[in-house]
Amino acid sequence: MSASTEQEDALVTSTDPLHPANLISELCASFYRLGWVTGTGGGICIRTHDKVYIAPSGVQKERIEPSHIFVLPYPQAEPSPHTDRIFLRRPKLNLKESACTPLFWNAFTIRNASSCIHTHSQNAVMATLLWEKEKMFRISHQKMIKGVRIGGNGPTLSYLDTLEVPIIDNTPNEEDLKDSMKEAMEKYPRAAGILVLRHGIYVWGDDWQKAKTQTECLDYLLEIGVKMKLAGLPTVLNI
Amino acid sequence: MSASTEQEDALVTSTDPLHPANLISELCASFYRLGWVTGTGGGICIRTHDKVYIAPSGVQKERIEPSHIFVLPYPQAEPSPHTDRIFLRRPKLNLKESACTPLFWNAFTIRNASSCIHTHSQNAVMATLLWEKEKMFRISHQKMIKGVRIGGNGPTLSYLDTLEVPIIDNTPNEEDLKDSMKEAMEKYPRAAGILVLRHGIYVWGDDWQKAKTQTECLDYLLEIGVKMKLAGLPTVLNI
Amino acid sequence: MSASTEQEDALVTSTDPLHPANLISELCASFYRLGWVTGTGGGICIRTHDKVYIAPSGVQKERIEPSHIFVLPYPQAEPSPHTDRIFLRRPKLNLKESACTPLFWNAFTIRNASSCIHTHSQNAVMATLLWEKEKMFRISHQKMIKGVRIGGNGPTLSYLDTLEVPIIDNTPNEEDLKDSMKEAMEKYPRAAGILVLRHGIYVWGDDWQKAKTQTECLDYLLEIGVKMKLAGLPTVLNI
Amino acid sequence: MSASTEQEDALVTSTDPLHPANLISELCASFYRLGWVTGTGGGICIRTHDKVYIAPSGVQKERIEPSHIFVLPYPQAEPSPHTDRIFLRRPKLNLKESACTPLFWNAFTIRNASSCIHTHSQNAVMATLLWEKEKMFRISHQKMIKGVRIGGNGPTLSYLDTLEVPIIDNTPNEEDLKDSMKEAMEKYPRAAGILVLRHGIYVWGDDWQKAKTQTECLDYLLEIGVKMKLAGLPTVLNI
Numbered sequence: 001m002s003a004s005t006e007q008e009d010a011l012v013t014s015t016d017p018l019h020p021a022n023l024i025s026e027l028c029a030s031f032y033r034l035g036w037v038t039g040t041g042g043g044i045c046i047r048t049h050d051k052v053y054i055a056p057s058g059v060q061k062e063r064i065e066p067s068h069i070f071v072l073p074y075p076q077a078e079p080s081p082h083t084d085r086i087f088l089r090r091p092k093l094n095l096k097e098s099a100c101t102p103l104f105w106n107a108f109t110i111r112n113a114s115s116c117i118h119t120h121s122q123n124a125v126m127a128t129l130l131w132e133k134e135k136m137f138r139i140s141h142q143k144m145i146k147g148v149r150i151g152g153n154g155p156t157l158s159y160l161d162t163l164e165v166p167i168i169d170n171t172p173n174e175e176d177l178k179d180s181m182k183e184a185m186e187k188y189p190r191a192a193g194i195l196v197l198r199h200g201i202y203v204w205g206d207d208w209q210k211a212k213t214q215t216e217c218l219d220y221l222l223e224i225g226v227k228m229k230l231a232g233l234p235t236v237l238n239i
Numbered sequence: 240m241s242a243s244t245e246q247e248d249a250l251v252t253s254t255d256p257l258h259p260a261n262l263i264s265e266l267c268a269s270f271y272r273l274g275w276v277t278g279t280g281g282g283i284c285i286r287t288h289d290k291v292y293i294a295p296s297g298v299q300k301e302r303i304e305p306s307h308i309f310v311l312p313y314p315q316a317e318p319s320p321h322t323d324r325i326f327l328r329r330p331k332l333n334l335k336e337s338a339c340t341p342l343f344w345n346a347f348t349i350r351n352a353s354s355c356i357h358t359h360s361q362n363a364v365m366a367t368l369l370w371e372k373e374k375m376f377r378i379s380h381q382k383m384i385k386g387v388r389i390g391g392n393g394p395t396l397s398y399l400d401t402l403e404v405p406i407i408d409n410t411p412n413e414e415d416l417k418d419s420m421k422e423a424m425e426k427y428p429r430a431a432g433i434l435v436l437r438h439g440i441y442v443w444g445d446d447w448q449k450a451k452t453q454t455e456c457l458d459y460l461l462e463i464g465v466k467m468k469l470a471g472l473p474t475v476l477n478i
Numbered sequence: 479m480s481a482s483t484e485q486e487d488a489l490v491t492s493t494d495p496l497h498p499a500n501l502i503s504e505l506c507a508s509f510y511r512l513g514w515v516t517g518t519g520g521g522i523c524i525r526t527h528d529k530v531y532i533a534p535s536g537v538q539k540e541r542i543e544p545s546h547i548f549v550l551p552y553p554q555a556e557p558s559p560h561t562d563r564i565f566l567r568r569p570k571l572n573l574k575e576s577a578c579t580p581l582f583w584n585a586f587t588i589r590n591a592s593s594c595i596h597t598h599s600q601n602a603v604m605a606t607l608l609w610e611k612e613k614m615f616r617i618s619h620q621k622m623i624k625g626v627r628i629g630g631n632g633p634t635l636s637y638l639d640t641l642e643v644p645i646i647d648n649t650p651n652e653e654d655l656k657d658s659m660k661e662a663m664e665k666y667p668r669a670a671g672i673l674v675l676r677h678g679i680y681v682w683g684d685d686w687q688k689a690k691t692q693t694e695c696l697d698y699l700l701e702i703g704v705k706m707k708l709a710g711l712p713t714v715l716n717i
Numbered sequence: 718m719s720a721s722t723e724q725e726d727a728l729v730t731s732t733d734p735l736h737p738a739n740l741i742s743e744l745c746a747s748f749y750r751l752g753w754v755t756g757t758g759g760g761i762c763i764r765t766h767d768k769v770y771i772a773p774s775g776v777q778k779e780r781i782e783p784s785h786i787f788v789l790p791y792p793q794a795e796p797s798p799h800t801d802r803i804f805l806r807r808p809k810l811n812l813k814e815s816a817c818t819p820l821f822w823n824a825f826t827i828r829n830a831s832s833c834i835h836t837h838s839q840n841a842v843m844a845t846l847l848w849e850k851e852k853m854f855r856i857s858h859q860k861m862i863k864g865v866r867i868g869g870n871g872p873t874l875s876y877l878d879t880l881e882v883p884i885i886d887n888t889p890n891e892e893d894l895k896d897s898m899k900e901a902m903e904k905y906p907r908a909a910g911i912l913v914l915r916h917g918i919y920v921w922g923d924d925w926q927k928a929k930t931q932t933e934c935l936d937y938l939l940e941i942g943v944k945m946k947l948a949g950l951p952t953v954l955n956i
Contacts, residue, residue, distance in 0.1 A: 124846065213277075213299060386517040705839070
């Protein structure tokens with residue numbers, strides 16, 4: 001092992017359970033148990049002041065180890081046909097960074113987020129199907145709305161606010177969601193997440209705790225919204 | 240660290256797994272796995288003879304550590320515009336006590352409870368929606384009714400009793416539920432818990448074991464009640 | 479601690495994870511996670527050649543410790559108004575043996591079972607409601623039927639057999655189910671379990687493994703049966 | 718213990734958590750928690766270059782130990798009325814190899830798979846009932862389709878592909894599924910799994926990771942497909 005590689009490995013090696021490389025491994029295993037990231041899909045990325053930690057693409061998310069994590073410098077210019085994404089560390093295994101990387105980056109650049117979560121929760125997918133025509137999931141008068149922040153990074157919503165989560169169309173390649181996600185984030189600055197039709201949801205936050213707890217709140221609201229709709233109950237009250 | 244702080248920390252430091260500070264941490268993690276306290280909501284408080292142990296507000300309930308716990312003397316006068324709540328110990332972190340504190344206090348003062356649990360269980364929320372007009376969840380002829388105590392602190396109900404759990408309206412601020420919860424507890428002295436519309440449930444007991452097992456029984460009954468109602472089965476038999 | 483007590487404690491003290499006292503603790507915790515024994519209800523008892531191991535009544539089933547277990551000699555005469563049940567060991571705590579004891583005993587004496595399980599699974603309760611009129615749950619043409627033994631202790635059923643589980647009425651006191659359970663077991667000698675209306679199910683087997691795996695098969699069949707009925711699919715095919 | 722037995726035991730003894738005998742034990746316990754292999758049914762087999770590792774029949778799948786595993790040489794001729802299946806190692810206990818063995822072998826010989834998984838997931842069984850007439854489960858326009866490989870061992874499907882999983886009739890004896898499974902695999906070379914009516918699903922892959930993640934993707938798609946059908950939503954879009 002060369003000295004440079006040892007330096008790179010140090011970026012993901014820590015006894016601190018709150019180190020991003022350890023957290024990503026632990027949280028992905030926890031998300032697997034929730035049914036959010038089965039079949040290698042979904043995950044979480046974490047950004048510190050000047051570094052981004054991202055899991056590999058196409059691996060079992062409940063079996064990630066810290067040594068599998070990619071580290072990228074932040075900020076950096078978008079990769080283009082003529083430039084590559086810059087890495088501080090790539091895992092030794094034959095791995096590629098998560099296909100969600102450009103989507104996670106949207107959360108960093110547009111909302112200054114420090115963490116972004118992507119799930120394939122069936123609650124999210126069912127909601128995109130049941131609210132497909134409106135292209136917007138809406139629910140009001142639920143206590144759990146208070147756990148969601150305006151824009152994902154602002155003050156929390158009030159119980160009297162109606163939660164709105166835009167639904168964008170899916171694309172055959174995950175990376176190609178980048179522009180429509182960006183567009184939806186700019187068109188709906190109060191949205192705390194973006195639903196992707198027949199696919200899942202992206203949620204972000206100022207730190208991993210806020211990203212995670214907002215994902216839990218949104219998933220709860222999507223689940224109860226789907227149950228209410230199937231039971232014939234309106235999810236938005238006009239009172 | 241000053242001597243007084245060491246004394247304060249001793250209030251939540253114990254190798255006994257049944258110490259309230261340890262129990263709150265463990266039970267909240269268990270409730271998280273049941274889907275009762277996701278998104279930082281809900282929790283449990285425990286009162287010993289002269290002390291109340293309460294978790295912080297707005298934290299991930301499955302990651303609470305004993306050092307995060309607040310300790311308050313009991314009894315104490317209600318805080319008013321001119322008086323503050325009195326604490327024996329506040330965690331060093333920048334934390335506020337659970338917003339459920341005044342609601343938990345209702346259970347202590349009105350029913351002499353030693354523990355109170357608040358969940359956002361979707362079974363509870365769905366029941367408040369399906370029994371919204373009656374402002375009362377009712378179910379009869381279920382074995383699990385026998386696990387619920389009259390008033391939450393009396394003898395257990397019989398299989399032949401009809402369980403009734405009042406539903407109060409939600410308020411934008413959790414603290415503002417205090418008066419309507421108190422009113423419902425006094426109007427329905429046999430009720431073992433209070434449902435909050437579009438929000439969740441409060442359940443109490445003579446000790447943490449009784450509070451927890453009654454919460455399990457009520458959650459079971461809310462779940463089966465919702466299933467029965469959606470399947471077109473009556474939840475109360477008049478026989 | 480007297481010598482006799484030490485002798486008694488030895489009955490439930492073992493480093494062998496397959497000792498009945500250890501198994502009951504472990505299996506009850508596992509059943510709790512399946513939602514079978516929440517709210518202190520339900521459980522499992524295990525009989526060796528000449529001893530019966532039974533958990534206490536009214537305790538949190540996921541927190542049982544081997545030292546909480548009752549040990550009884552087997553066989554023994556039924557307790558009557560003039561005779562008491564005989565114990566080899568009672569836990570020191572102020573505990574009473576499970577209220578299921580006479581029901582478990584039915585399985586020992588009528589079917590020569592060595593283990594009996596009682597659950598409050600919602601699949602069982604929903605099935606008793608949806609098949610209430612027939613007083614019999616029936617399902618055919620399901621692979622899982624092959625995991626169920628005729629009478630609970632005979633050869634396994636074939637895929638071509640129709641599974642039938644009788645439903646008896648519930649009684650306010652668990653003990654009072656004894657006679658109607660006995661009657662149903664004798665009337666339906668092929669039944670591998672007895673459903674109790676609005677309450678749960680009793681399942682037994684030649685050993686704890688067979689009792690447990692048959693409970694899993696029956697619970698699976700009750701769950702899929704309820705799903706099929708609610709989806710308008712017939713659970714019995716006449717072909 | 719004879720020398721030869723020690724040699725045989727060495728085949729299933731390893732401190733490497735990724736050794737097939739260790740993996741089968743761990744993965745079966747994980748599948749149990751997903752509800753895929755309760756009641757002793759279902760499981761996973763793993764093939765290395767020249768050996769096949771298979772769990773016993775009729776045992777609790779969440780309690781398998783590496784010492785319970787059968788090892789067979791690969792390739793070998795099919796057993797016939799005049800020949801027996803050849804083993805490199807049989808566990809000492811009175812055990813028989815999984816009844817799925819000939820079905821797993823189909824995956825090895827027809828698709829050159831190195832691992833095959835069989836589940837009794839209720840999502841699979843409900844799908845076989847709801848798509849019984851078509852004898853084919855079909856779903857399109859779901860992100861999770863991208864996790865499934867053409868034929869189970871080829872390139873992954875695109876979001877624009879329609880997933881098709883054939884449904885074969887069940888037989889009273891598991892072994893008798895061998896020919897109809899083979900027939901379906903040859904008739905539908907693009908199928909990544911075979912559903913068995915009122916029974917479950919078989920899924921395979923180039924290695925255990927691919928078999929497992931494809932089983933997760935297919936199970937997800939079966940679950941969402943059942944939900945969509947019951948909600949009146951079409952699972953295939955013609956656009």
